[in-house]
Amino acid sequence: MKSLSLTLLLSAALPCVAAAAVPEYTLVIRNHAYQPATLQVPANTKFKLLVRNEDATPSEFESNDFNREQIVLPGTTATVFVGPLDEGRYTFFDDFHRATGNGALIAR
Amino acid sequence: MLGIALLVFREVLEAALIITIVAAATRGVSRRWAWIAGGTALGVAGAVIVAGFAGVIEEALNGTGQELFNASVLLAAVLMIGWHVVWMSSHGRELAQQMQTLGHAVKAGSSALTMLLVVVALAVLREGSEIVLFLYGMAAAGAGIGDLLSGVPLGLVGGVAVGCALYFGLLRIPLRHFFSATNGMLVLLAAGLASTATRFLVQADWLPALGTQLWNSSALLSNGSVPGQALHILIGYDARPSGIQIVFYLVTVLLLVAGMRLAPRLVTRHASPPAVASASS
Numbered sequence: 001m002k003s004l005s006l007t008l009l010l011s012a013a014l015p016c017v018a019a020a021a022v023p024e025y026t027l028v029i030r031n032h033a034y035q036p037a038t039l040q041v042p043a044n045t046k047f048k049l050l051v052r053n054e055d056a057t058p059s060e061f062e063s064n065d066f067n068r069e070q071i072v073l074p075g076t077t078a079t080v081f082v083g084p085l086d087e088g089r090y091t092f093f094d095d096f097h098r099a100t101g102n103g104a105l106i107a108r
Numbered sequence: 109m110l111g112i113a114l115l116v117f118r119e120v121l122e123a124a125l126i127i128t129i130v131a132a133a134t135r136g137v138s139r140r141w142a143w144i145a146g147g148t149a150l151g152v153a154g155a156v157i158v159a160g161f162a163g164v165i166e167e168a169l170n171g172t173g174q175e176l177f178n179a180s181v182l183l184a185a186v187l188m189i190g191w192h193v194v195w196m197s198s199h200g201r202e203l204a205q206q207m208q209t210l211g212h213a214v215k216a217g218s219s220a221l222t223m224l225l226v227v228v229a230l231a232v233l234r235e236g237s238e239i240v241l242f243l244y245g246m247a248a249a250g251a252g253i254g255d256l257l258s259g260v261p262l263g264l265v266g267g268v269a270v271g272c273a274l275y276f277g278l279l280r281i282p283l284r285h286f287f288s289a290t291n292g293m294l295v296l297l298a299a300g301l302a303s304t305a306t307r308f309l310v311q312a313d314w315l316p317a318l319g320t321q322l323w324n325s326s327a328l329l330s331n332g333s334v335p336g337q338a339l340h341i342l343i344g345y346d347a348r349p350s351g352i353q354i355v356f357y358l359v360t361v362l363l364l365v366a367g368m369r370l371a372p373r374l375v376t377r378h379a380s381p382p383a384v385a386s387a388s389s
């Protein structure tokens with residue numbers, strides 16, 4: 001019963017994958033650091049964050065402030081949907097490189 | 109070295125807490141430690157395989173494969189735990205009585221052992237694959253072998269120690285309340301895992317958020333802190349949950365509690381005794 005209701009919920013949610021007219025923003029990981037370290041994004045809008053890892057080692061894009069985590073393998077681009085966020089500053093980090101991988105989204 | 113130890117500790121902690129709860133919930137079941145060890149071994153093997161195919165998983169389904177994979181693993185664990193608590197609701201009392209009269213391990217039905225194997229394996233696989241990718245990256249970036257050989261065991265021992273502490277704490281619960289307590293913990297664990305699965309599905313845009321952030325209790329207890337992370341596993345704590353996470357959390361709790369209430373009535377009385385056959389000894 002439960003798996004059926006889950007399947008129904010998932011299939012009901014599928015159309016929102018197709019209707020993806022959301023703005024896109026890109027972050028690049030280079031030398032275990034985010035570029036840009038501060039990224040302007042629109043407030044109160046869902047957007048798509050593309051995180052491209054140009055290093056030769058895996059990274060984990062993670063944020064406690066906007067509650068996301070995604071491993072980004074070398075040479076690949078991860079897709080993470082974020083928001084809608086209220087206006088403000090939201091930090092994120094690279095869980096595999098805590099010392100160097102830090103940044104923030106500025107929503108306004 | 110400390111960075112390595114800390115990351116390993118955090119990942120091991122999550123798996124250790126899950127293993128602790130299912131281990132306590134299956135107290136009295138004979139040969140359960142062998143099944144937990146088997147689940148751990150399967151999980152470690154799975155973690156290495158998943159890490160090896162991480163690129164394939166990441167690129168699947170328009171780049172949302174990783175979220176979907178995580179959500180599937182979490183929901184599979186939710187289903188296994190759900191099945192077990194419903195089964196326990198009709199057989200748990202007999203199990204407790206059996207333990208009190210026999211004073212040693214009993215043979216329970218297949219539900220307990222299957223849950224142990226599957227839930228332990230899934231927990232180790234999910235957290236373990238992250239550790240494997242992290243360590244691979246560290247080694248590739250030229251981390252010293254000494255740092256790896258000291259950091260990894262330190263994190264591992266730390267995470268396992270917290271799990272052991274919780275386990276022996278739980279054992280202090282009187283036997284007549286024991287399975288009610290562990291069943292309650294299993295329900296909250298399952299609800300929390302369902303909520304986390306939902307977060308991944310929102311991240312992949314497969315589910316609407318229904319409110320990105322219903323509340324923000326980060327100032328009290330952040331998701332990034334170790335206590336926040338422990339509570340995240342134990343009761344599904346989230347400092348900034350989306351609306352749909354709350355929906356899945358509550359639906360899981362309601363379904364499991366309803367199942368636990370209804371199952372004992374549906375099980376006919378004459379059919380129940382064989383399910384907890386006495387120990388062979």
